[in-house]
Amino acid sequence: MPRSPSSAAAHSRSTKDNTAYTGAFNIDEGVVQASQSVNLTGGALNGSGTLALDRAGETGAFFTAAQASGSFTGVVRLQNSSTLSLSQLAAATQSVLAGSPLQLASGGRVLIDDSTRTLDHLDLAGGSLIVATNTAAGLPTPHVLATGTLSASGAGSEVWVADTLLAGLATAPATLNSHVFDADADTQAAIVRTSSLGAGLVAGTGLTVKNMRGRALTTATSAIEDAAGAKTGALHYGYTAVVTATGISLGWGVSAIESTTQLVDGLGVEITSAGSVDKTLGAQLTGTGGFTFTGGETMTLAHTGNDYQGATLITGSATVKAGVDNALGQTSALAIREGSAFDLNSRNQRVGALAIDDGGLLALGDRGDFTVSGVALFSGSNVLTGGTDSKLRLANSGSAAIRVSNTGFTGDVYLGDAASSYDLYLGNLSGLGDAGRVWLDGGSLLYLETGGTFAKALAGGAGTVLVGGDQDVLLTGNNSGFAGEGAEFEIGQNATLRAQNAAALGSALVGRRSPTAAAWSSATPAPSLTPSPTPAAWWNCARPARSSSAPRSPPARS
Structure with a gap:
């Protein structure tokens, strides 16, 4: 009808x-x-x-x-x-x-x-x-x-x-x-x-x-140089449109900051708000290079068209706050050093790789939506926070290793999507917090490489939860949403999987890991990739290819 x-x-x-x-x-x-x-x-x-x-x-x-x-x-x-x-x-x-x-x-x-x-x-x-x-x-x-x-x-x-x-x-x-x-x-x-x-x-x-025809305007430029006199980018001066408390006004000033230097070659273009009256940057961040934010203050990035492609380094006790969606443009990687932070401020952002040092912080806010499409490294406890409506998405055939607790994160985690999988290795069962859900899609893997209580709920229909060899894991969440032919629990050699309630196993398949996977146990941990002074060692990390029939192994140590 x-x-x-x-x-x-x-x-x-x-x-x-x-x-x-x-x-x-x-x-x-x-x-x-x-x-x-x-x-x-x-x-x-x-x-x-x-x-x-x-x-x-x-x-x-x-x-x-x-x-x-x-x-x-x-x-x-x-x-x-x-x-x-x-x-x-x-x-x-x-x-x-x-x-x-x-x-x-x-x-x-x-x-x-x-x-x-x-x-x-x-x-x-x-x-x-x-x-x-x-x-x-x-x-x-x-x-x-x-x-x-x-x-x-x-x-x-x-x-x-x-x-x-x-x-x-x-x-x-x-x-x-x-x-x-x-x-x-x-x-x-x-x-x-x-x-x-x-x-x-x-x-x-x-x-x-x-x-009036939607075409770009010509701008005046001046070179940006590093301490050695090498050009790292350019300041562009042109017409601006800025939001004020009472509307939008036209003017003239710094319309864009362009970086042409990758962080592997130095610091890219270094930005600090120290000494300024205004701590909000309304100029566009653009270019093929990367940016380093430093200076010990909180600065807000607020141009709606930020589109730079290089890596991002937040260091020197700086806090970078997102004033708009995609404040970090199309950054290929984000590194957050000790004492520094990226405040997503309930906005949306996608990055290539992610590395957070012990003492660094990625704060998603109440409703932030943050996507990592490469390797993710969490090197200290409570480096990730987010409210119940926040989302951490890990996709594009990447991998992450978390061996620390992040109990301040109560949002949802999405492993993989319809087009790609993601492997997450948990050496601390509170690494994703103890509230919210973990969604598995695209044949993704959640590897519990240590024992204890896993309280976060599981959901999705295309992924594997693997209990590492010799480990004892208790599931306490409502996992009724973990269902379908592609949802499964695998139990490693000499490992135990226990359910506290009737919904803890969902309707997923439960099976014992075959002896051929004996080498993959808690004695063979996922990689420990501590970020080096320059991010080159981690932003190009790639998970090795694996077939659907062979036992999965953690990515090679870097």
Whole structure:
């Protein structure tokens, strides 16, 4: 039986002309994509899900009066060549947006070409603000958007500005000779005014500025050199767009810091906030090289387009705080030295490899989502913290060795994914904390190489939990979610696996490890890879290939 147009699936695309149906169109959950208003119905729009206007062109008059008569309180998302011009904002569309955040995703645009129109809530999620010239006052000034709440649920948003407006900005502000942290937040012309900053935005956040056609602007540059006079990168001076407590303003200053040197060749570009007034860096961090953060202070990285590819070193008792998602760009590796920390601040971040020294700290926050796609090394106790809604993802055929407790971490751990496995060697059964869950996918391995109580819950249907030889392990969690043909417990030679409750074994297979795997016991530990003064020894570590039939062995000692 075909689905009624009055009810939308959790993730669906509506493509038919449904206006003949005058009943309500309900989006109770998930995402519904539509390119035209006729893809909805002729009746009221209701629900709290997400309506994604996809390839919809100009959307100022997208909704009809009948659709606007509903009680929709979800998200209206602009994506893939969908634009809302403020000058075209019709009453019906304004009515729908009165109770719904307008989310700018990739390819979505808001054209600020009328200063008299307002939005209740604008959410930046990878789309673009296009700023047109207001000539009503005689001199070229930007049109200004007023919004009740300004938030950011994703990275990568940009500001496109008319050339006449850029030409009117001073390119030698007094801040230009200041500390780099103070030279990135010039505020000459407001383009957005807001009553409050919502989730995902902090004052000092930087956005990339381009011309009206979305093309990159030419910048002035000066070389960055190390103590020996060798060039390690460049400072780029150009037009900036910075978030303030009251909105977004255009200016001129340090727009980007580029690194062209890998950390194996030194420290890359060294960044410290010591001596600055502002401790938030709104300039973009970019380049093929890496960055070293030092200086004994807490500094916040807050450009939405950070995309550098080299390694990251946090040292010298510095704390680096993420002010945006992917604050560390596309970093190939992250090393955190003793006394230093990376505060994910409930944001998202993906790194290649990870190494945390004893006394270092990776703090995910209440809801942080942190992914490691290579080797992970934890060299001391309580170097990982995170709340119940935080997530540590280990994927891309990597491996990790944890022989210390991290009881301050109560979030979930994901080993592997549908496309790759991950091997995790626990020499301390509280290495992942004692609360939350461990999800196994992609044929991943959780190797319990020591005895004791394992309290974290197990879930997933494609992985193996192996009890090392001669070890005695008690499972105390609710492991009912560890089920399916691919879920199994394997017990090593002379080892014991005990269940405290009926759900502790889930519905996984339980088997004894074959004698051919006798060498893989607690006497053959997983590697102890202490980070060297330069990360070269660990960021290129790769787990050896293994077949599905051969016993798995820990990766070779480095």
